[in-house]
Amino acid sequence: MDTRLLSIYLNDHLAGSRAGLELARRSLRSNEGSELGDDLSRIVREIEEDRETLEELMELAGVRRASVKEGGAWLVERLGRLKMNGRIVGYSPLSRLEELEGLRLGIEGKRSLWTNLSELRSELEAWEDVDFASLIARAEGQIELLEKHRVETVRRAFFQPTAA
Numbered sequence: 364m365d366t367r368l369l370s371i372y373l374n375d376h377l378a379g380s381r382a383g384l385e386l387a388r389r390s391l392r393s394n395e396g397s398e399l400g401d402d403l404s405r406i407v408r409e410i411e412e413d414r415e416t417l418e419e420l421m422e423l424a425g426v427r428r429a430s431v432k433e434g435g436a437w438l439v440e441r442l443g444r445l446k447m448n449g450r451i452v453g454y455s456p457l458s459r460l461e462e463l464e465g466l467r468l469g470i471e472g473k474r475s476l477w478t479n480l481s482e483l484r485s486e487l488e489a490w491e492d493v494d495f496a497s498l499i500a501r502a503e504g505q506i507e508l509l510e511k512h513r514v515e516t517v518r519r520a521f522f523q524p525t526a527a
Contacts, residue, residue, distance in 0.1 A: 364486050366425070373421050374429040376476045380414045383469035390462040399459075399516075402508040406466070409501060413473060416498065420480065423489035456520040463516055467509050474502035 387407045394400040421428065481495035 364483070369424065369483075370426045370429075373417065373424070373426050376472070377414070377417055377421070377428065379469060379472060380410065380417060383466065383473075384410045384414065386462060386465050386469070390459070390466065393462075394459070399512050402512065406470075406505050406508060409505060413498065413501070417476075420490060420493065424487055456516070460516045460520040463509050463512060467506060470502050470505045470509070474499055474506070477502060 384407070387403060387410055391400060391403040391407055394403055418428070477495050477498040480490070480493075481499070484490045484493065484495065
């Protein structure tokens with residue numbers, strides 16, 4: 364197994380999870396007190412747990428963390444906040460839609476990560492007992508939670524642009 368490439372792959376996903384966690388936390392702050400906020404609270408908690416799992420898998424595989432990548436992901440997420448959202452300042456319905464889309468893309472990537480790592484389980488003895496099926500199922504559940512809010516979010520973004 365090419366552990367150098369595995370290290371790059373795992374660190375890329377760890378960095379992506381940092382950006383996703385920051386995005387999920389920001390979206391949660393903007394949607395607290397709503398059903399979406401409740402679902403985002405669960406997603407934030409689960410992303411934190413998934414990051415811990417990924418860090419444990421990296422440690423078991425002898426992969427060192429590349430903190431520069433994580434810092435870069437943090438910066439990219441912050442810079443992403445500067446994009447136009449139809450308002451000079453503040454949160455808009457388009458902000459919510461773009462956050463949900465970004466979170467979904469990140470979670471799809473995480474689901475792919477767990478699926479790919481499950482293929483390596485037989486090659487890495489330290490990962491033999493990892494329940495990748497549960498990790499995949501949790502990612503799918505997160506996608507379902509976000510999808511539940513998609514139609515309403517699209518309608519609010521394009522048909523009621525003054526509503527937040």
